[in-house]
Amino acid sequence: MVDNVFNSVSRVCSTIAAFWALALAFLILYDIVGRTFFNTPFDGTIEIVANSMVSILFLQLPYTIYRGAHLRTAVLYQNLSEFGQRAIDFTVAALGVWFFFSIALGAWEDMIIGWEVDEREGEGSIRVPIYPVRTLLVFFAGVSMIAYMILGWHALLGTRPIFYDDEMEGVEGSHVEQPL
DSSP states (O other): OHHHHHHHHHHHHHHHHHHHHHHHHHHHHHHHHHHHHSSOOOTTHHHHHHHHHHHHHHHHHHHHHHHTOSOOOHHHHTTSOHHHHHHHHHHHHHHHHHHHHHHHHHHHHHHHHHHHHTOEEOOTTOOEEOHHHHHHHHHHHHHHHHHHHHHHHHHHHTOOOOOHHHHTTTSTTOOOOOOO
């Protein structure tokens, strides 16, 4: 149940991030065309893109972590026993929980201050609000921490997380091998 809910929520967040990145691509294209051919750039493009990149990254992190789709060196891992692999998986999960808890805790005060003072970035005609980005950072650091907690639980029990792809097993060309 927890796996299905987390998998669905993290997929939705990753999809939102993908469409956000696509929208940024069009914004950049609009800015370049406007600047080059009409001498009218889109004001605030730099600020919008800079703050959006952080948001996109943190929206995609939980899904990437949960799926095990981040960089991983398998030279040592694949030659270990099941217990050794589970020990590494649990250690990585514990470090991930600690890391994202530290990020959430460290960014919490700045997020609160940002909301209190209506923190914005940019100069001239457009000032982009920063506090929503800080809020996304804290929230999705927490969600990433939960992803590592779930993976740690699976490592302790010797089970594997349930992915949407597991439901698609009979469909030709849909199965992707996942590491334990």
